[in-house]
Structures are given as structure tokens and as C-alpha cells.
Amino acid sequence: MNRYAALLRGIMPANPNMRGEKLRGVFEGLGFASVGSVLASGNVVFGCAETDVPALESRIQQALNAELGIGGGTIVRSRDELRELVDSDPFPGLTHGRNTYLTATFLKDRAGGAPPEPPAALAAAVRIVGYDRAAGAVLAVIDNSVSGTTNHMTWLETVYGKDITTRTWLTVQKVSAKL
Template sequence: MTGYAALLRGIAPSLPNNSNDKLRGVFEQLGFEKVASVLASGNILFHSAETDVPALEQRIQDALVAELGIGGGTIIRSRQELRKLLDSDPFPGLTHGRGTYLTATFLKDGTSAPKKLPEQPDPLVEVVGFDKPARAFLWIIDNSEAGKTPDFMAWLDKTYGKNITTRTWLTVQRIVKKLESLE
């Protein structure tokens, strides 16, 4: 059995069908084991013998649409992939905070990696790079100007549409810690 994290896009915890209880229920109905959640923002953990990640993503997304009307998108990473990403220490010496909002944007499996990263004209963002094994953009946001969406996020949305989802580095760390506790 492999431990996975399903990173669900577009989850609004205030909506009744987006609650962790209902999300976990869909995963349990699909027959997955050790189903758990991290925070209330669409991070569902589970174990499965299945290894075809694109098929898992599609199966879960189809069930979320059918059972709860959630069509935002499902992106899956294994515990091993996320652990390797954490161990690579892409933000050396930095801690997540107001001036250093550490962020990872994951691409849906099968989505093409960028040929070239965009230039960095946005003074609020430092693009650290793209981690190929984890299929994730790593970037730092200066979040001191509340309410301003960085240009890099607009580029990601324009380029990849619903084939991405973003998590803070703290959330990625929490997901890995809980996945490891379920082993």
C-alpha cells in the first residue's frame, strides 16, 4: 500500500459539501484505507494499492463531482514524492512568515513542465525554481502587501488553468508528517 495526498483544488470549507467529513466519506466509499485530512482546505490522505496516479486522480475527481458536485481538480502526490521534496530543502535558511511566504504549486500528473520559467519582474515574488520529481513550482511571496495577488500566480493560472494547486510550505510539512504517522 502506498500513502498518497490528494490535493484538491477550489475547496471552500464554509460550503457544506466541502467539509472534511464529506470529502473523507467520498474517499472511503472508493475503498481507500487510512483516510484522513489535514486542515480544512482540501488535503485528503489515503492509502491505496493502485499506482496509476492519473487514473487515481480521474477516479477521485469523478467521484467528487458525482457525490458532492466538486469539480475543482484533484492532484495526487505520494508520501515518498513529498518527503523527497521536503528533504531537498528548496528554501534553505528560510522560515514561513509574513515576509517569506514559502509556497509550492503542484502540477497535475501528465501536465508538461515549463520549458522556461518566467522572468521575475514582480517585486513581491522570488521564483526559486521548478522541482521536476515533485512536479512543483517553488516560490517565495512577500505577503506584506495584503490583498495583492502576485503576477506569478496570474502566470500560473493563465498557463496551467485548473491543472495546478498551491499549498504553503507549512501545509506540505503537515501533510508529510501526518502521512508518515499513518504508515
């Protein structure tokens, strides 16, 4: 049995259709085993025998849309991919905190590669640490004490399109631990 994490885009916990129990129900209805949710931000872990990740992403997204009206986007990563990412310690010596967010932006299209340097308007607020090809993740440090950090996501969408989703490093670690 393979273990996976589904990282869902556009989840708003205040929406009753996007709460953990309903999300888990969709995954259980698809026949996945040992389904669990992590936090309330669209992270679902599960087990299945399938190995075709793009097919899994499509199947999950179709079910979420049909059953709960969730059209955001689904990105799936394996337990091994997330563990290797966490074990690589891409933020050595840094601590996620109120003013400094350590983030991982997962790309559906892993061939997207590392982004270009952020535009000058973001240079004071965003530092790209690297790109983890195996996990398809852009790793960044965001300085929340500087205004304009929300433009980071807008910039990433101009580089990669909307088939991306960002998690804090703490969330990535929690998801990996639950797998």
C-alpha cells in the same frame, strides 16, 4: 499499500459539502484505507494498492463531482514524492511568515517544467526558487508586504492552465508528516 495525498483545488471550508468528514467519506467510499484530512483546505491522505496516478486523480475527481458537486481538480502525490520534496529543503534559511509565504504549486502535468521568470509587475513580489520535477512543484517565495501578490496565481494559470493547486510550505510539511 501505497500512501498518497490528494491535493484538491477550489475547496472552501465554509461550504458544508467541502468539509473534512464529507471529503473523507468520498475517499472511504472509493475503498481507500486509512483516510485522513489535513487542515481544512482540501488535503486528503489515503492508502491504496493502485499505482496509476492519473487514473486515481480521475477516479477521485469524478466521485467528488458526482457525490459532492466539487468540480475543482485533484492532484495526487505519493508519500515518497512529498517526503523527498520536504527533505530537499528548497527554502534553506527562509521562514514562512506573515509577510513572506513559502509556496509549492503542484502541476497535474509534470512535464510543464519550470516557469519563465515572473513578469515585471510581479518581480518585486515573487521569486521563483525552483521546480521540483519529481513532485511536479513550482517553488516560490511570495512577499506579501508588496501589493499584487494575488496576481501570482493568475500568472501561474496563464503559464500552466487551471490544473494546478498551491499550498504553503507549512501545509506541504504537515501533509507529508501525516502520510
